[in-house]
Amino acid sequence: MRSPAASLAPEPSAAPVPAGVPAVASVSPGRAERPPEPHAPPGLEEALSALGLEGEREYAGDIFAEVMVCRALPRRALPRTVTPEMRALVVDWLVQVHEYLDLAGDTLYLAVHLLDSYLRAHRVRLHRLQLLGVACLFVASKMEECDFPEPASLCLLGAGSFSLSELLRAERRILRRLDFRLHHPGPLLCLGLLAALARSSPMVLLLATYFLELSLLEAEAAGWEPSRRAAAALSLAHRALDGAGPGPEPALYSPLELGPLEPCMARAALRGPAPGRAAIFLKYARPQRQGTSLTAACLLRRPQHWLS
Known part of the structure; x- marks a missing residue:
């Protein structure tokens, strides 16, 4: 492991809400109102149980809203000194x-x-x-x-x-x-919940985890909601393993809403161990992770419409 070669705000806007989840009403300053109860998708309680959260079934709707309806960072450029x-x-x-x-x-x-x-x-x-x-x-x-x-x-x-x-x-x-604002339901938690809802296989989940981790290298990914990033990774993994078949169900985002996310992840996976971007590829090429990065590159080289 080596060190990098160089030793080297406006309020965020509200994020689009996944399909099936009602938008949260805006709250004026000084007023603390509880957001409306979300419409939990079918199988949510069972998905929480699969994640080891059997004791949280009573709060399934609240957990879903907290994890899946999370705002992204504002789409603001990096400082001029940082490319x-x-x-x-x-x-x-x-x-x-x-x-x-x-x-x-x-x-x-x-x-x-x-x-x-x-x-x-x-x-x-x-x-x-x-x-x-x-x-x-x-x-x-x-x-x-x-x-x-x-x-x-x-x-x-x-x-x-x-x-x-x-x-x-x-x-x-x-x-x-950062005003001690450190809590953030990250996309990895969203991916676990979405995969449990879709009853994805362990191989699909591992491939989606690889795609999701690759998105950390992309500066533009910070402007995507955690749930949208997770949904894109899971959809791409399902379609890579099943050809051009349908994505996971329930689909909380439409193909249009996933927009450029899947192609961005696919391009990152096809890039391979590029200089300065090799750690994730090499990490997932190891036998402990079943050579997932190598498998992903082979799967994505097949003709698919996400690369257009």
């Missing part, structure tokens, strides 16, 4: 650190969400981009892990790019500038 390629390089390195430390999947997604949230609201010097990324991973691990990594170990993995005091200052800066 999409430099962002991808840092995310690629974070994937390596995340895997080396054997952290939970949600930790990686939250870390990238915090990184994108910060980049869309505040300036960052290019030589501090790696420090910002690892500080976001440190904060995310405190939110998601029972035993989060020691900051000194993160400094060692940074190969001397930053000191312990710089890491702790960066952590405080993130918390302050």
